[in-house]
Every structure is written in structure tokens, then in C-alpha cells.
Amino acid sequence: LAQMPEEVQETLRLGDEGLIQVYMCYNNEGECESWEAFSGAHCVRFVEEDEMEEARTREDVTHLYTLPTVNEDGEEVEHAEPFRECPISRVVRFTQDYPKSEELSQALDCHPELGEEEREAIHEHAWERRQSPSSGLYIGGWFNWCQGIEYPDCPECGQTMNGTVLNIESLDSEGQIGLMFGDCGTAEICQCPTHERQMTMVWACC
Ligand SMILES: [Zn+2]
Ligand SMILES: [Zn+2]
Numbered sequence: 532l533a534q535m536p537e538e539v540q541e542t543l544r545l546g547d548e549g550l551i552q553v554y555m556c557y558n559n560e561g562e563c564e565s566w567e568a569f570s571g572a573h574c575v576r577f578v579e580e581d582e583m584e585e586a587r588t589r590e591d592v593t594h595l596y597t598l599p600t601v602n603e604d605g606e607e608v609e610h611a612e613p614f615r616e617c618p619i620s621r622v623v624r625f626t627q628d629y630p631k632s633e634e635l636s637q638a639l640d641c642h643p644e645l646g647e648e649e650r651e652a653i654h655e656h657a658w659e660r661r662q663s664p665s666s667g668l669y670i671g672g673w674f675n676w677c678q679g680i681e682y683p684d685c686p687e688c689g690q691t692m693n694g695t696v697l698n699i700e701s702l703d704s705e706g707q708i709g710l711m712f713g714d715c716g717t718a719e720i721c722q723c724p725t726h727e728r729q730m731t732m733v734w735a736c737c
Contacts, residue, residue: 533580534620535670542625542671543696544727548580550587551696553720553732566713568683568692568721568731575696575720575730587616617708623668623697629657630673634680668708669698677717678735685723694722696730712736 532540533548540547555573556565565572578586602608629635635657639650675698682691697720701711712718718734 535623536625538625539623539670542694543722544694545577550578550580550583551730552576552578552586553697555732566716566734568681568733569686573732575732577728577730617710619668619697619708622708623670626669626672628672629660631676632658634673634676637680667698667700671695672698674698674719674721675700675717676719676735677737681719681733681735682721683731683733685726685729687726687729688723690724692721692723692729692731694724694727694730696720696722699734 532543532545532550535543537547543551545551553573553575556563563572564570600608630638632654635654636650639645639653645653672695674695677700682693684690685692697718699708699710699712699718699720701713701715701717710718712734713736716734716736718732720730720732723729
């Protein structure tokens with residue numbers, strides 16, 4: 532976080548130092564439902580500044596998630612090599628954009644004072660503005676859902692986790708961090724509006 536611009540620190544509400552780590556199972560894609568929030572196939576966590584050094588070593592990762600060496604049928608499973616650390620602070624952009632139209636409609640429903648014409652004008656403005664800024668790897672703004680809106684609920688308070696920690700699109704991120712979600716899918720890392728440390732990931736195919 533110390534390497535991130537102030538807007539990012541403010542958006543994430545986790546202070547100006549420390550590290551957000553994202554782990555994801557990249558084995559047997561599709562078998563462990565890694566696309567689902569809190570599926571156990573990924574982990575998004577905040578690491579305090581004084582724990583960063585330790586959290587970055589591979590030993591720590593292995594302690595956190597020891598992968599089974601046999602599957603349900605008792606057969607040996609081979610695991611891919613642990614993924615190398617991909618710091619994204621240099622490639623990620625901060626964005627303030629508009630939601631996709633389905634989500635914008637939902638947001639506008641909270642404003643019954645707006646007439647049909649005003650709603651249409653806002654949609655049009657949003658459409659014009661969001662041609663390029665909101666794709667790829669970014670923090671802030673709104674997610675570029677490739678299927679429906681899939682905010683999970685916070686396990687602590689049940690609120691919709693609509694904080695935009697990170698939007699990762701396969702095509703843009705493949706070159707930069709080497710990740711592909713299904714068939715060119717998009718992954719979203721969401722945060723609870725109240726519990727900043729409650730973060731999780733969802734992803735979907737196009
Ligand atoms: Zn897995
Ligand atoms: Zn919460």
C-alpha cells in the first residue's frame with residue numbers, strides 16, 4: 532500500500548502501509564469452484580507492515596494451505612509449481628468510472644426522484660465515458676462484470692461486498708501478471724463496506 536497512490540489507499544481504507552495478498556488455486560481448474568466467493572479455493576488477506584517480510588516467504592504460503600497429495604479416489608495428484616509472486620503496484624491503475632448498465636439501473640433505482648429522461652441521459656453519459664477506462668487491471672470505480680453482478684455477502688455482517696479492491700481481466704492481465712480466468716474471464720476482488728479486511732474474490736467466464 533505504501534507504493535500506491537493516495538486515492539487507492541483511501542479507496543481501500545486499509546491505511547498507507549501493509550500488503551494485500553491474493554492466493555488462488557490454479558490446479559485442476561474448474562474442479563474446486565475457485566470462481567465462487569469464499570469457496571476455499573482462494574484467499575484474499577491483508578498483511579500488516581511488520582508481518583510483510585514473513586508473509587512473502589514461500590514457507591508461509593505452504594503453512595497456510597497444504598494441498599492434499601491424493602484426491603477423493605485415492606489417486607495421487609500433482610500440483611503445479613507455486614506461482615511466483617506478482618506485485619501489481621506498478622501495473623495497476625486507479626479509476627473512477629461508471630458501472631455497467633445493469634448495475635447503473637440498480638443504482639438509479641435508489642433515486643426515485645429522477646425522471647425517465649434524466650435516467651436515460653445518465654445512461655448515455657456513462658456509456659460514452661466507459662468505453663476504455665474501465666477494463667483491464669484496476670482499483671476503484673466499478674467492476675467490469677463479464678456475466679451478471681455477483682457481489683458476495685460479507686460473512687460478518689451480511690452486507691453486499693461492493694467495495695472494488697481489484698478488477699482483473701484475463702486478456703489485459705495475462706501479459707502483465709500471467710493469469711487467465713477460464714476462457715478469458717474476469718475476476719473481481721470485493722471488500723465489505725464496513726469490514727475493510729473482509730475481502731474475497733469471484734470470477735466468471737465470458
Ligand atoms: Zn483447487
Ligand atoms: Zn461486513
